[in-house]
Amino acid sequence: MFKIKRLFNFAAMIEVRPMEYNEKQLQIIDTAERLFAAKGFEGTSVRDIAQEAGINIAMISYYFGSKEKLIEAIFAYRISYTRLTIFSVINDNDISATEKMEKIVDSYIDKMMKNQCFYRLMAQERSILDIHNISELIYESKSKNMEMIKKLIAEGQKRGEFRKNIDTALLMATMIGTSNHFIVSQDFYKRYNNLKDMAEEDFQKLLKKKLGTYLKSLFKSILTHE
């Protein structure tokens, strides 16, 4: 029915379509994601989710099978979107490797800023790893991304844009880790720099811009300088 056993089909990768959920299910996913991010998986009860989402408690088991399955669904749902972007950027033949990398950074930051809850949640789960059946999902997604980035780096090196000896894993760690940490520490940043009075929207824009500029400059540095 709405249960997907195997998430990604290599052969049909381009056509990978995120599973379809009805409105109520999406509402549950959004609410759960937000609450899981804010209070942790175990710290959030299905009652909390049901109440916040304005639905019946039994609906969660009814729609997703269990609380565990719900978080798996959240990850499957969110991750299924991520790949498409990178994929389309990589395959764009009209721009240089450097430009591609910049686009990827921008796109990553954009996605993360828009889905902060999910990325917070992922930061938690990365640590708790293997308790819920998510690690496999993350592994697949991550290695897929790694492959693409590697290909891109190779392309850049071939074109003479990038230097040799680039450690993709650490490069990714820098992009993901720096972004995550910066976003997750935004409360510290706001308080430390006395930006409490800034409108939230403006503050988010500021973070995004700072982070984007910084990361792209950093990547340039890493990728080109000897």
Next chain:
Amino acid sequence: MFKIKRLFNFAAMIEVRPMEYNEKQLQIIDTAERLFAAKGFEGTSVRDIAQEAGINIAMISYYFGSKEKLIEAIFAYRISYTRLTIFSVINDNDISATEKMEKIVDSYIDKMMKNQCFYRLMAQERSILDIHNISELIYESKSKNMEMIKKLIAEGQKRGEFRKNIDTALLMATMIGTSNHFIVSQDFYKRYNNLKDMAEEDFQKLLKKKLGTYLKSLFKSILTHE
């Protein structure tokens, strides 16, 4: 007795001594830290901790008051150690700013590698922040570190070692975020690179060396290149 009202004494900062716990208390702290890191705060029951630590369940409330207070104690305990290192490095007059920065990176990585559980735990709590009374503790520690790093950067700039326009917050985010993400994703790294057969000790050394080399090179890049 073992309760600390105020953690850091500015005036007596050099002499700040971590609170003293007896052996059993330390055993609880270590076990709890490990389990919290592995299963999350809410995902870990006091029964789990007691059983794993080989002590009576009631001892946790007896020694720390509550599960909540226990995690606070863990943070207070671990954080109280961190500062000293940075402080002593900064105040070393015999080495250049560049060398100081390298020492700080090394010392951070070293500490993190040795206390992976705590850093995993902190990664979780950074997200859940403000549920337990830890954010204040982290804020204090973090801003203290920021101040010292800022001072160091200023010193480096004054000495002509570092370039202008360095964003300390993002620099820190890179060090902490990259390290954290790399460590937290070590299982991915191992699997992705088929290193399952490598001895754990060797693997840890490998991670540490790679990370250290990378981060120091990265910092050099950020701090010196225009």
Next chain:
Amino acid sequence: MFKIKRLFNFAAMIEVRPMEYNEKQLQIIDTAERLFAAKGFEGTSVRDIAQEAGINIAMISYYFGSKEKLIEAIFAYRISYTRLTIFSVINDNDISATEKMEKIVDSYIDKMMKNQCFYRLMAQERSILDIHNISELIYESKSKNMEMIKKLIAEGQKRGEFRKNIDTALLMATMIGTSNHFIVSQDFYKRYNNLKDMAEEDFQKLLKKKLGTYLKSLFKSILTHE
């Protein structure tokens, strides 16, 4: 659903209807009342109640929220019945003030004999007062009763049936206190008078008759003699 925000509605006093509980809830109330009376509130565990009532432990929290709320519900439930009787007696225009008072005494004794558990419980709570949120409930009920009795006494005085200078508070204390003490000490009474072999039913009838005769005679004495 079964939560009552405001117990007594002055305007609609005649129509005050006790809250409606389903059969299982009433079963819990009865059992809890009996056990609280016998072993005290704190001396009774929710396990005891659940076991005795033949229901699941969780049902008590499920239906009443907590053990505390349960005892509040018991009081609200029992007290909501009491007023009606006095009210209807007072407003009966066909009988003298003396007869009214006799009816009130009879009705009080009758109610108390039938709900000995509750009156025992109330005797305990009167002492512990203010720990559970019951004092307010009792205050309201008691002052309402006081008002009615005062009115009745005034009526009796106006009609020349009762003497002047009657202290309503002490009059009430005599009725309630004597009855309570007599009932609560019935075990002593039975043993002291060697009535162990008397059928329980007969014994209860005996108590009721003795108490009724005595109290009515006493009231006559108090209300009429100079």
Next chain:
Amino acid sequence: MFKIKRLFNFAAMIEVRPMEYNEKQLQIIDTAERLFAAKGFEGTSVRDIAQEAGINIAMISYYFGSKEKLIEAIFAYRISYTRLTIFSVINDNDISATEKMEKIVDSYIDKMMKNQCFYRLMAQERSILDIHNISELIYESKSKNMEMIKKLIAEGQKRGEFRKNIDTALLMATMIGTSNHFIVSQDFYKRYNNLKDMAEEDFQKLLKKKLGTYLKSLFKSILTHE
């Protein structure tokens, strides 16, 4: 040692001497009595008592054996004093039966006002009876008192002071019940009559005077009127 198996020795009744406790033990008794009265036996923890009394937790078990034994000790201690008074009044040959009865009422009220905590506690335990080993103690004390009162009534009847057909049990119930209820409901009384601003000492005097006058008048009525 400090354990008394059998409290009252009939033969040596006149010489009955309350058990001797050292200062710390008396401190515990007083504190426990107060807390038991305020929060109930089960509602009071030995920790509460120890903390309030400023003594070590283990002392309670050490001195009294257990919490249960402590409350037994309280009852034994307080009850052992009560009898003496009645006894001496009864045996006074210089005053009439009526005067004796008045003295007994006065003495009872006086004792109760001075030991409100204990009387509150007794009101609770009367209901919970037979859980702690106190009922026997109370039975003995009560029947002893009953005997004396009966003797006094017989004396009054013989002397023509009192009427025939007096139910001693109900007479006692009136004295004890009315007093208890009046005292236990003093908060209601204060609030109902807007006496919150009266000094506590004055309020207590008021209660005592009202109660004394009322009860003695009531007793006269019961004992003399036909």
Next chain:
DNA sequence: GATGAATGAGGATTCATTCAT
């Protein structure tokens, strides 16, 4: 398809007491 009622399992904590000192 959707849900209110119900429940067994397990949560953290507090309890009175004991024991070594």
Next chain:
DNA sequence: AATGAATGAATCCTCATTCAT
């Protein structure tokens, strides 16, 4: 004689889930 440390048992309550409707 006195006590701080320690503990097994029991506390109330919440949990995710199920089931009859």
